Amino acid sequence: xxxxxxxxxxxxxxxxxxxxxxxxxxxxxxxxxxxxxxxxxxxxxxxxxxxxxxxxxxxxxxxxxxxxxxxxxxxxxxxxxxxxxxxxxxxxxxxxxxxxxxxxxxxxxxxxxxx
Amino acid sequence: xxxxxxxxxxxxxxxxxxxxxxxxxxxxxxxxxxxxxxxxxxxxxxxxxxxxxxxxxxxxxxxxxxxxxxxxxxxxxxxxxxxxxxxxxxxxxxxxxxxxxxxxxxxxxxxxx
Numbered sequence: 001x002x003x004x005x006x007x008x009x010x011x012x013x014x015x016x017x018x019x020x021x022x023x024x025x026x027x028x029x030x031x032x033x034x035x036x037x038x039x040x041x042x043x044x045x046x047x048x049x050x051x052x053x054x055x056x057x058x059x060x061x062x063x064x065x066x067x068x069x070x071x072x073x074x075x076x077x078x079x080x081x082x083x084x085x086x087x088x089x090x091x092x093x094x095x096x097x098x099x100x101x102x103x104x105x106x107x108x109x110x111x112x113x114x115x
Numbered sequence: 116x117x118x119x120x121x122x123x124x125x126x127x128x129x130x131x132x133x134x135x136x137x138x139x140x141x142x143x144x145x146x147x148x149x150x151x152x153x154x155x156x157x158x159x160x161x162x163x164x165x166x167x168x169x170x171x172x173x174x175x176x177x178x179x180x181x182x183x184x185x186x187x188x189x190x191x192x193x194x195x196x197x198x199x200x201x202x203x204x205x206x207x208x209x210x211x212x213x214x215x216x217x218x219x220x221x222x223x224x225x226x227x228x
Contacts, residue, residue, distance in 0.1 A: 004158070033214045042221065043159075043204065048214030056215045090158050094214070101147035101166065101210055106158035 002027065004093050004107035012113045018079040021110045025072050025093030031055075032074040033104060034066060037088040046089075049074050050096055078112075086114045118142045119207050121219035130228050134192040138205030138219055141186065145207040149216070150179060150190045152201045159204060163190070195226045 005024045013019050025032050033056075034046040045058040049068035066076040072093075078085055088111050092104035120139045128134045136150075146167040151159035165172040165179045165188070172179050178191045192199055205219040 006158075031214050033216070035216075035218075043206075043216075043218040045215045045217070050214065056212050058215070088156070092158075092216075096213065101208060101213065103149060103161050103164055104214075104216060105161060106151070108158045109156070111156060 004091055004105055006089075006091050006107040006110050008110060009108065010111045010113075012115065013081050014115050015081055015083060017081050018077060019081060019112060020075055020077045021089055021091075021112075023074045023076075023091030023093075023107060025074070025091075026105055029093035029095050029105075030072055031094045031096030031104075032068055032072065033092045033094075034074070034076050035090040035092065036060075037090060037109070038084075038086075043090070046076065081114045083114050086112060088112075116141070117219075118145075119205055119217050119219040121203075121205055121222050123222050124220070125223040125225070127225045127227065128195050130197055130226055131194045134190075134195045134199065134224055134226065136190040136192075136203050136205075136222050136224065138188050138190075139186060140188075140207050142207070142209065142217075143186070144209040144211070145217075146210055147208045148179070148181060148188050149206045149208075150177075151204045151206060152199075153204060153221070154201055162203075192224075195224075197226050197228050200224055200226050 033048040048056040149164040150162045153159045202221040206216040
């Protein structure tokens with residue numbers, strides 16, 4: 001099976017702009033989670049989508065949003081970019097069988113630089 | 116407050132010896148624990164996991180031990196190889212917040228030939 005794919009791999013934006021990142025999960029996986037990795041804060045959970053619905057949300061401002069499509073592909077959007085949004089954004093997918101804890105598999109990430 | 120802690124930022128071991136990476140957690144609701152390996156500018160690669168109903172899980176050179184009473188888990192790599200050099204992250208989740216992994220800050224492992 002192909003792994004989790006993320007596009008684009010690298011992105012440079014300026015403050016105030018908005019950005020959309022895309023994630024295609026492993027075939028058959030229904031849950032997609034997004035994480036932000038920065039040197040200071042480490043890996044932090046943004047949100048998780050399952051069946052086109054946001055099921056869990058981390059502690060990030062409303063400028064960070066996401067959505068999931070019927071084919072389980074997901075996008076995340078960051079509006080009004082700030083310098084501190086520069087980070088590696090990671091997407092992970094899992095089968096998400098009800099009531100069972102399952103492993104999340106990560107994509108390669110999108111490196112966002114805000115100037 | 117950090118719910119998952121990896122207190123050793125770095126660890127250096129000799130090739131062929133055992134590497135032991137440690138992780139502590141505070142949230143008693145966590146019931147699933149994972150270890151990931153990560154290289155710079157890449158996504159984490161899953162290594163091994165353990166459910167809270169077990170105290171040990173083994174996969175090849177990797178063994179994870181869970182001590183629920185101490186809220187502690189460890190990853191053993193035997194024998195260590197230079198290719199194991201990377202940052203290792205411990206992560207935990209609770210079933211009621213499925214999809215949300217809480218990560219430690221990571222331990223950088225260096226395996227010297």
